[in-house]
Amino acid sequence: MTTRVSGKVVTPTGVVQQGCVELDGDRITAVAEYPTTHDGHWVVPGFVDIHTHGGGGHTFTTGDPESARRAAAFHLGHGTTSLLASLVSSPFELMRDATAAFAPLVTEGVLAGIHFEGPYLSDARCGAQNPEFLRDPSVDELTELIGLGDGAVRMVTLAPELPGALDAVKLLVSRGVVAAVGHTDATYDVTLAAVAAGASVGTHVFNGMRPVHHREPGPVLALLGSPNVVCEFIADGVHLHDGTLAFAASVAGADRTALVTDAMAAAGMPDGAYELGGQAVTVADGVARLARDGSIAGSTLTMDAALRQAVGAGIAVPDAVRMLSTTPARAIGLGDQVGALRAGLRADLVVLDDDLNVVRVMRAGNWVS
Numbered sequence: 001m002t003t004r005v006s007g008k009v010v011t012p013t014g015v016v017q018q019g020c021v022e023l024d025g026d027r028i029t030a031v032a033e034y035p036t037t038h039d040g041h042w043v044v045p046g047f048v049d050i051h052t053h054g055g056g057g058h059t060f061t062t063g064d065p066e067s068a069r070r071a072a073a074f075h076l077g078h079g080t081t082s083l084l085a086s087l088v089s090s091p092f093e094l095m096r097d098a099t100a101a102f103a104p105l106v107t108e109g110v111l112a113g114i115h116f117e118g119p120y121l122s123d124a125r126c127g128a129q130n131p132e133f134l135r136d137p138s139v140d141e142l143t144e145l146i147g148l149g150d151g152a153v154r155m156v157t158l159a160p161e162l163p164g165a166l167d168a169v170k171l172l173v174s175r176g177v178v179a180a181v182g183h184t185d186a187t188y189d190v191t192l193a194a195v196a197a198g199a200s201v202g203t204h205v206f207n208g209m210r211p212v213h214h215r216e217p218g219p220v221l222a223l224l225g226s227p228n229v230v231c232e233f234i235a236d237g238v239h240l241h242d243g244t245l246a247f248a249a250s251v252a253g254a255d256r257t258a259l260v261t262d263a264m265a266a267a268g269m270p271d272g273a274y275e276l277g278g279q280a281v282t283v284a285d286g287v288a289r290l291a292r293d294g295s296i297a298g299s300t301l302t303m304d305a306a307l308r309q310a311v312g313a314g315i316a317v318p319d320a321v322r323m324l325s326t327t328p329a330r331a332i333g334l335g336d337q338v339g340a341l342r343a344g345l346r347a348d349l350v351v352l353d354d355d356l357n358v359v360r361v362m363r364a365g366n367w368v369s
Helices: 065-076 092-108 139-149 165-174 188-197 218-224 242-252 303-312 317-331
Strands: 002-011 014-024 027-033 042-045 047-052 080-087 113-117 153-158 178-181 230-234 257-260 272-276 279-284 287-290 349-352 358-363
Touching: 002 027, 002 317, 002 349, 014 042, 014 317, 042 317, 047 065, 047 113, 047 257, 047 303, 047 317, 065 080, 065 092, 080 092, 080 358, 092 113, 092 139, 139 153, 139 165, 153 165, 165 178, 165 188, 178 188, 188 218, 218 242, 230 242, 230 317, 242 257, 242 303, 257 303, 257 317, 272 287, 303 317, 303 349
Parallel strands: 002 042, 047 080, 080 113, 113 153, 153 178, 230 257
Antiparallel strands: 002 014, 014 027, 042 349, 272 279, 279 287, 349 358
């Protein structure tokens, strides 16, 4: 049975002002002009968040499958139809247990995969990562996790200056896992060496990185300038000034910019005391910070709010939608399945009002209650 969803349809090539998305079952069958008296809502592809640690009071970081299911459901309500469950730096036992616990959720489609943000990160740029668990990259650990996940492990963030990092990058890429550069004190040249070895994502660029200096551009400019690298940005107005976001996105372009939430359990929850990777976090005025030193500890962002922030920063709606859906889907190898309103892809879409607030969410052809 064909279903039509009409409105201002955002496609990979622009906006169909009076358009409709036709679907049959869980697939998009056509996107077409459809002159009608409709309410004019925006119709955009479901958001793809490749970096989130939790939300709605639930976390991915403990490896608990029920908590993961609830965190994914929370973000689904905000338009995120595909997400990677991001863990933080942890003992290997927890990484192994989480991989085993989350792999069935990936098979089921609740999660699009697992992202290990750490523990192979720079102590000098660890941010809210727990320094107790940081260590040098281990090809043996990664080999075991990739095998255990059987396709569930999608991305690993590491610092390329660490001993063994380039070997780890090569292993990841050879096994179809995205290697991402983040939480790094690397120089420009070392960052480029990681990109040459196959690293293809910059993890929340600017944050958790050696800052830009005109005589040592560091990882930020290396990642922004690399044509094969997708750069993540946290569009919450806290991690990045709107001017920085707009400038960096203009440099990378919509095809190399992925807006992410980096959300933790406190997303969608009241201010108060929380936890991230075994560390106490205090949320005040919606900003999460480590209790011990005030470092920003993830965010309380949702993808619909990131869209509003990006548009408020001057990014055009069609470009912002690419940054929230199409580009991140492609970055993790899912561009042929999700991330755009195009015939043949899964029927994931979000209906937004003129203020870009979520009206309805569809995943795999079903409206989410």
